[in-house]
Amino acid sequence: MAEAERIIDTPDIPDAGGADGAGAQQPADGTAVSEGTGGRGKRKILVLFGVALFAYLLDLISKMIVVAKLEHQEPIEIFGDWLKFDAIRNAGAAFGFGEAFTIIFTFIAAAVIVVIARLARKLYSLPWAIALGMLLGGALGNLTDRIFRAPGVFEGAVVDFIAPAHFAVFNLADSAIVCGGILIVILSFKGLDPDGTVHKD
Secondary structure, three states: OHHHHHHHOOOOOOOOOOOOOOOOOOOOOOOOOOHHHHHHHHHHHHHHHHHHHHHHHHHHHHHHHHHHHOOOOOOEEEEOOOEEEEEEEEOOOHHHOOHHHHHHHHHHHHHHHHHHHHHHOOOOOHHHHHHHHHHHHHHHHHHHHHHHOOOOOOOOOEEEEEEEOOOOOEOHHHHHHHHHHHHHHHHHHHOEOOOOOEOOO
């Protein structure tokens, strides 16, 4: 929690000055922002939502195809027994865990989206924009299933279909969430914050 609070409480505008401190700064009252810094921030936000939209649409289209063509059919072998496409409905979290807590996972996904929206206004790092975009797109993809699929609103089962051997069945939204999470861990270890600053603990 302390790490999350530190990230969220990061100042809106990073120190853009060089060694002589001549870079543009945001006034203490927050009434003005340098045009260059604001432009960079807007571009990173566009990257975030662009990645999120791509991940969301890819997940949505894949699930539509799976429901229409693969559900209630025999699994399709992609690489023999090592990888198959096998449509299932998952009421739990990613990779089928916790099926008794569907509503809780629905609200967790909604909370993740809200947190990402808060971080977006302080975003000046391209890697963070990509990572948060993957998280956002994946969360929206599975949240759409929770809301609109049977058995009911906020209790819907997620469509999973990627079935590796000796592993849980998952979907592209799960993949986006995991990849985004791994990237965030890497960025945190490297000391890179969402606002583009680098810290050393």
